[in-house]
Amino acid sequence: MPDEGMTWLKRSELLTYEEICRIVRVMAELGLSKVRFTGGEPLVRSDLPELVKEISVIKGIDDISLSTNAVLLDKYAVRLKEAGIQRVNISLDTLDAEKFLKISLRHTLEDVLNGIKAAEDVGMKPIKINMVVMKGVNDDELAEFASLTLTKDYTIRFIEMMPLKENLDRQEISYLSTEKIKKAISGVGELIPLERDISGGPARNYKIKGAKGKLGFISPLSHTFCADCNRMRLTATGGLKLCLFNEPELNFRDPMRNGATDDDLKLMIRDALIIKPLEHNLQVGKAGFESYTAMSQIGG
Numbered sequence: 001m002p003d004e005g006m007t008w009l010k011r012s013e014l015l016t017y018e019e020i021c022r023i024v025r026v027m028a029e030l031g032l033s034k035v036r037f038t039g040g041e042p043l044v045r046s047d048l049p050e051l052v053k054e055i056s057v058i059k060g061i062d063d064i065s066l067s068t069n070a071v072l073l074d075k076y077a078v079r080l081k082e083a084g085i086q087r088v089n090i091s092l093d094t095l096d097a098e099k100f101l102k103i104s105l106r107h108t109l110e111d112v113l114n115g116i117k118a119a120e121d122v123g124m125k126p127i128k129i130n131m132v133v134m135k136g137v138n139d140d141e142l143a144e145f146a147s148l149t150l151t152k153d154y155t156i157r158f159i160e161m162m163p164l165k166e167n168l169d170r171q172e173i174s175y176l177s178t179e180k181i182k183k184a185i186s187g188v189g190e191l192i193p194l195e196r197d198i199s200g201g202p203a204r205n206y207k208i209k210g211a212k213g214k215l216g217f218i219s220p221l222s223h224t225f226c227a228d229c230n231r232m233r234l235t236a237t238g239g240l241k242l243c244l245f246n247e248p249e250l251n252f253r254d255p256m257r258n259g260a261t262d263d264d265l266k267l268m269i270r271d272a273l274i275i276k277p278l279e280h281n282l283q284v285g286k287a288g289f290e291s292y293t294a295m296s297q298i299g300g
Helices: 017-029 048-056 073-083 097-104 109-122 139-151 178-184 253-257 262-274
Strands: 034-037 063-068 087-091 127-133 154-160 191-193 204-208 214-218 239-241
Touching: 017 048, 017 253, 017 262, 034 048, 048 063, 048 073, 073 109, 087 109, 097 109, 109 127, 127 139, 139 154, 139 178, 139 204, 139 214, 154 178, 178 214, 253 262
Parallel strands: 034 063, 063 087, 087 127, 127 154, 154 214
Antiparallel strands: 191 204, 204 214
């Protein structure tokens, strides 16, 4: 997230917790069973554990997880676990403090590592650590990250760097394909492919022989996973994104505040799902969607 140049939203533009719960309840009545709290960074939202607790008692919701940069996770891990968070995805692109500052613009690597330990201590499982691989930046740490799974029951996920609004000037030269990533970690041990769980997200999972944890590879450019995508993303302002790489297809906030019934919302959801894109339009060095929102506003 940049230090400056961000346009901040008014509080009145954000969905209230009551509105979020209502949308999730309506979606659950249509078959939704999994909810992930993401962002931007979800832990900056005031008293997030209370929202998690409210979502956890909605009939039909049986899987609740969190995507976070983990800077505040040490502070909230116990409350989040008690509220209903079962598992966590943590963004961590480097284990080197100087690189971390260069990538994130923050001196918070120690906070992130403490957050990972806190999640482990309270029993969040699995702990997935997401590393966006950047050639010439952190690709020299691939074997080190993979080696974490030898002794830790983590899932380390290597993500191809995607062409986004804020990185088009460097994405093409920084891109490293999944095949090259696998080659870079081949010295750690034999990669054994695991059976694919479509409901488990976009990663193709492997295990190093004898390791406690797993490795995942997310390859939006070299091996697109669009055909298996069953996800929707509700933005903080009420937009429903049917593809991570496109703008929201509809907005719930204004209809709800203007008196829309639950049946009205269900019809909106069904109509939106009919036009869910078949695939994204990303290519190396090309974002595909000129109006695409920055990742610091969207999150993992």
